[in-house]
Amino acid sequence: MKILITIQENNVAPRFDLTSEVLIADCRDRQIIGIPRTILMTRPSSEELCGLIIKENISRVVCGGIEESHLQYLVWKKIEVLDAIIGPYLESLEKAKEGTLKTGTILPGAKKIRSMK
Template identity: 45%
Template sequence: MDKILIPIYGQDIAPRFDLATEVVILIREVGNPTPEERMMVLPQASAEQLCHLILSDGIATLICGGIEEEYYQYLSWKKVAVLDSVMGPWQKASELFMEGRLRAGQCLHTRRMEGKDVS
């Protein structure tokens, strides 16, 4: 069983880890392609509380937007895989992660120019 945490803002990945007040936790069971989704609203934005939640809940992977180096290093040291600088809808990030195609720094927003997708 893998647990993935994504700090969110509306339908997108939160632009900053330390300012997120809502998270989604995805629980992926072996043999089940569709993960269980758990939404959680935090009482206040706090990087320390998020780190505590990640470690106490046994989160294996963090998918986030911007994250301070201090928290990135701390979570990496604690053996949490951190995919940072990911931008776009959290559902799309979830799908790509489950397919093994999500990378740090990926922009998932669709851009259109002259009526054509250019992303």
């Protein structure tokens, strides 16, 4: 199973459509295989990001705010979308691979975010 997380600095990016960096991790039996890779988008774009998700054959997407149309598109493509996630992306990856992450989760690490710099 491949997991994609939209990231901004060390956190899950607040908005899907403004994401310029994503992390892709291969998981098997709740374990991450190899080193997750990050991809820098040429420009923030929901459409291009959806294209990348399809191209990379992603099964689970972890993101922040996402618009209804893009959410529906991904769901229609049988991709699980865990949206409105707030917190550090590594924490979300841990929970996502274990299958315990739920839509709208504010991770404990979220309240420790001091600065977005």
